[in-house]
Amino acid sequence: QVQLVESGGGLVQAGGSLRLSCVASGSTFGNYRVGWFRQAPGKEREFVAAISRSGAGTYYTDSVKGRFAISRDNAKNTVWLQMDNLNPEDTAVYYCAATLDYGGVYRERGYDDWGQGTQVTVSS
Numbered sequence: 362q363v364q365l366v367e368s369g370g371g372l373v374q375a376g377g378s379l380r381l382s383c384v385a386s387g388s389t390f391g392n393y394r395v396g397w398f399r400q401a402p403g404k405e406r407e408f409v410a411a412i413s414r415s416g417a418g419t420y421y422t423d424s425v426k427g428r429f430a431i432s433r434d435n436a437k438n439t440v441w442l443q444m445d446n447l448n449p450e451d452t453a454v455y456y457c458a459a460t461l462d463y464g465g466v467y468r469e470r471g472y473d474d475w476g477q478g479t480q481v482t483v484s485s
Contacts, residue, residue, distance in 0.1 A: 362387060362388060362473075362474055363385045363386070363387050363388040363390065363393055363459050363474050364385065364386045364387045364474070365383055365384070365385055365457045365458070365459060365474060365475065365476035366383070366384050366385075366386075366476055366477070367381060367382065367383050367455065367456065367457045367476045367477065367478060367479040368381070368382050368384075368479055369381040369382050369479060370454075370455060370479030370480045370481045370482075371480075371481070371482070372482045372483075372484065373447055373481075373482070373483055373484070374483070374484050375447060375448050375449060375483055375484065375485050376446060376447065376448075377447055377483070378443070378444060378445045378446075378447065379444045379447065379481060380441055380442070380443050380444070381397070381441065381442040381444065381455055381457075381479060381481075382439055382440075382441055383395065383397075383439065383440040383441070383442075383457030383476060384437075384438055384439050385438045385439070385440075385459065386438065390435050390438040391414055391415075391435040392414060392461055393414065393459040393460060393461060393474075394411060394412070394413055394414055394459065394460050394461075394462070394463070394466070394472075395411065395412055395431075395433065395440045395457065395458070395459045396408065396409075396410065396411035396412075396420075396457075396458045396459075396460075396466070396471075396472055397409040397410045397411070397431065397440075397442045397455060397456070397457060397458075398455070398456045398458060398469065398472075399451075399453035399454065399455045399456065399481075400453055400454050400456070400478075401450075401452060401453040402453075404453075406456070406469060407422065408422050408466075408467045408468070408469075409421070409422055409425055409429065409442070409455070410422070410425065410429055410431040410442060411431065411466050411467070412431045412432065412433050412440060414435075416432065416433045416435075419431050420466050420467065422467075424450070425444075425451075428444065428445050428446045428447075429442060429443065429444050429445070430442075430443040430445075431443075440457065442455070444481070447481075447483045448483060449483045449484070449485045450483075451481060451483050452481060452482050452483050453480075453481060454478040454479065454480050454481075455478060455479050455480075455481050456475055456476055456477075456478045457475070457476040458472035458473075458474065458475045458476070459472060459473070459474045460472045460473045460474070461473070
């Protein structure tokens with residue numbers, strides 16, 4: 362099991378940028394695939410991005426491709442989500458999640474450990 366703490370959320374105007382961080386503790390971070398999910402008010406939680414254990418593989422939902430970038434540094438036990446050209450539809454609580462498994466990259470149930478989330482609000 363790994364403990365995850367997100368940070369970096371906040372209020373930003375449309376077109377602006379934020380960088381979210383997810384810091385892990387409690388286990389060998391390099392053994393985990395890590396994903397970012399988000400949940401907007403009144404909506405279900407949805408997949409945003411994921412990164413493989415080595416960082417060589419990255420995955421994105423269509424709506425963020427070209428705007429968001431996921432990266433990691435296993436020596437620092439950290440995954441980042443760089444979010445550029447934000448729009449109001451990106452407003453949500455963003456969650457970091459991790460798993461030792463190899464399936465379900467795009468699914469909530471593909472991840473076992475979750476952080477508490479960080480709020481991102483984009484004003485128009």
